[in-house]
Amino acid sequence: MHHNKGFGTRAIHAGQEPDPTTGAIMTPVYQTSTYVQESPGVIKDDYDYARSANPTRKALEANLASLEGGRYGLCFGSGLAALAACIHLLQSGDHVILCDDVYGGTYRSFDKVFKQFGITYDRVDMTDLNALEAAFTAKTRMVWLETPTNPLLKIIDIRAVASLAKSKGAIVAVDNTFASPALQNPLSFGADIVLHSCTKYIGGHSDVIGGALIVNDDGIAQRLKFTQNAVGAIMAPWDSFLLLRSTKTLHVRVQRHCENAARIADYLAAQPQVAAVIYPGREDHPHHAVAKKQMHGGYGGMITATLKGGLPAARTFLERVKLFSLAESLGGVESLIEHPAIMTHASIDKHLREAIGIGDGLVRFSVGIEDVEDLIEDIAEALAAI
Numbered sequence: 168m169h170h171n172k173g174f175g176t177r178a179i180h181a182g183q184e185p186d187p188t189t190g191a192i193m194t195p196v197y198q199t200s201t202y203v204q205e206s207p208g209v210i211k212d213d214y215d216y217a218r219s220a221n222p223t224r225k226a227l228e229a230n231l232a233s234l235e236g237g238r239y240g241l242c243f244g245s246g247l248a249a250l251a252a253c254i255h256l257l258q259s260g261d262h263v264i265l266c267d268d269v270y271g272g273t274y275r276s277f278d279k280v281f282k283q284f285g286i287t288y289d290r291v292d293m294t295d296l297n298a299l300e301a302a303f304t305a306k307t308r309m310v311w312l313e314t315p316t317n318p319l320l321k322i323i324d325i326r327a328v329a330s331l332a333k334s335k336g337a338i339v340a341v342d343n344t345f346a347s348p349a350l351q352n353p354l355s356f357g358a359d360i361v362l363h364s365c366t367k368y369i370g371g372h373s374d375v376i377g378g379a380l381i382v383n384d385d386g387i388a389q390r391l392k393f394t395q396n397a398v399g400a401i402m403a404p405w406d407s408f409l410l411l412r413s414t415k416t417l418h419v420r421v422q423r424h425c426e427n428a429a430r431i432a433d434y435l436a437a438q439p440q441v442a443a444v445i446y447p448g449r450e451d452h453p454h455h456a457v458a459k460k461q462m463h464g465g466y467g468g469m470i471t472a473t474l475k476g477g478l479p480a481a482r483t484f485l486e487r488v489k490l491f492s493l494a495e496s497l498g499g500v501e502s503l504i505e506h507p508a509i510m511t512h513a514s515i516d517k518h519l520r521e522a523i524g525i526g527d528g529l530v531r532f533s534v535g536i537e538d539v540e541d542l543i544e545d546i547a548e549a550l551a552a553i
């Protein structure tokens with residue numbers, strides 16, 4: 168139902184029928200661990216135990232599947248739990264190719280957790296398809312990418328990567344957290360798996376940790392569903408309820424995030440204290456053409472900028488902003504700002520970090536949906552203090 172409707176309509180209605188017992192318009196929080204059976208093994212739908220199925224979670228799973236244009240959605244306790252479920256598709260000896268400035272926690276999982284189980288990885292700059300092609304080995308089973316990347320906001324051509332990976336027999340997983348389903352739908356470009364950290368734009372209010380996978384293929388869906396239950400890192404009913412509340416406004420929030428970020432990116436680019444601004448919506452972004460092709464409705468709420476004067480300048484700026492809160496995370500209605508080298512990307516070795524361009528003058532903005540004039544005034548005052 169609703170599959171042929173527009174994004175905003177699906178955001179509000181997909182997966183959510185009035186509650187069958189009362190007609191409640193909002194999906195209730197089914198806070199239960201088990202379900203009563205009429206006779207041994209006679210259960211309603213697949214409701215035998217709430218790790219395997221919960222109606223609140225199921226509504227969110229159907230909602231997110233619809234927003235990504237996928238057939239199956241699966242929700243987990245965090246984005247990293249969703250990542251771990253994907254890795255259960257692999258076995259010891261398999262090789263994975265990661266994009267080079269992947270989310271720090273994703274990198275840590277591959278480097279410190281999955282490696283122990285014999286799953287190896289290489290990192291490549293996937294904006295360079297020759298480099299990607301050269302990274303495949305006979306054991307490569309999965310290609311893992313984010314676009315826009317974190318924190319350098321590189322844009323990877325999903326369609327090109329997916330077609331190359333397919334020719335090599337590898338599964339393509341796209342972490343779509345930064346774009347959100349409102350701006351980019353990787354399944355439509357040939358990706359096999361879409362991951363979201365629901366903690367970010369999908370939640371949008373900085374009050375839930377959650378993760379989701381969306382897929383089209385029956386076989387992959389079945390194996391992920393098995394892992395979701397067998398390994399057990401499920402999303403709780405209350406968090407599912409909060410996220411159903413959030414997705415109803417996703418399109419409206421993301422539209423404002425994009426408008427504000429575009430204004431602020433242009434403002435930053437004109438300031439003498441700023442050495443460089445990275446925003447995929449700007450024509451001076453090296454991959455703007457790819458962004459224009461695969462994103463729709465805007466270029467997101469994330470901006471990265473390098474301040475002249477390195478760490479001392481960045482430190483002063485980050486201490487002086489008032490409306491932008493200095494914090495990790497992103498995608499909430501309130502504006503956040505952070506220093507990747509010291510904060511989100513500290514788990515990456517310094518030489519590696521600098522080699523990929525995460526220097527000490529780099530700051531990352533998660534532009535919220537406040538009044539943009541107030542945000543610009545806040546930035547202006549902090550820049551003046553440098």
Ligand SMILES: *Cc1c(COP(=O)(O)O)cnc(C)c1O
Nearest residue numbers: 245246247270342344364366377
């Ligand atoms: C936050 C984030 C994750 C991890 O999600 P959690 O919900 O924090 O586990 C993965 N990928 C990206 C791009 C993220 O921003």
